[in-house]
Amino acid sequence: MADSASTDAAGSHEHGAGAHEDGAGRRDFLILAGGAFGAFAAGASAWPLLDSLNPARDTLAASTTEVDLSPIEEGQAITVKWRGSPVFIRRRTQKEIAEAKAVDPDDLPDPQTDEQRFGSGAREQWLVVVGVCTHLGCIPLGQKGTDNKGEYGGWFCPCHGSHYDISGRIRKGPAPRNLPVPPYAITAENKLIIGVEQPKGGHGGNAA
Known part of the structure; x- marks a missing residue:
């Protein structure tokens, strides 16, 4: 009788140990499966986040200005x-191009x-500058035929008397720098795109 009880107890112990191992195995599987799903979910959610950091097409379009030069x-x-x-x-x-080229930059x-x-060639005929005085941000005169163009035939800032030449370079007055030249490209179709760099070997526009 004692042997039978011992045998039953041992069997129960082995059965309990096996059940415990099965339970632990299931828990490990669930933990691993849950971790894998979590990693997948994190990766899936990271892609929209990373993709959202790329400029949208409408944002890129808004950062450029296209002008027909024809x-x-x-x-x-x-x-x-822009x-x-x-x-x-x-x-x-x-004549204006020749005058601009004749200026000694050291002066x-x-x-x-x-x-x-x-640039040079066909591109040099097109002056493209940001029309904001580099002194305190006023808008220089010179775009209209009747405007005061200053002493150098370009632009004159009425706020504090800065004079710019036909290349947009500061020649006289308190402005410390030339009118900025923005990045721009001129296509073979004579379109000016402000906000992008001209590709190397790119077109300079039509001279005619």
Whole structure:
């Protein structure tokens, strides 16, 4: 009888141990499965987050301004808006280009050659600058034919008397720097895109 009781007790113990191991195994499986699902869910949620950090197409479009240059005649200037700021665009005459190139950059407060600012070839006829005085942010005069263009035939800031030449370079007055040249590209279709860099070997617009 004692042997039978011992045998039953041992069997019960083994059965209990087996059940305990089965339970532990199931718990381990559930933990591993839960961890794997959590990692998958985290990865799945991270993609929309990372993707949201990339600029949307409409955001990229809003950061550029496209202008058809074809209607602009030689000697004519227009003003467009880019990122909330005015941009002066002028189709310069050959005389204006020659005058801009003849200036010795060493004589300028903010030394730059005209070619450094606007390139050469067909591209050099197009002046493209942000129309905000680099002194205190006023809008210089010079876009209209009747405007005071200052002593150097470009732009004149009426706020504190800064004079810019036909290359947009500061020549006289308190402004410390030239009118900024924004990044821009000119396509083969004579479209100006402000806000993107001209690709190397890119088109410079039509001279005609």
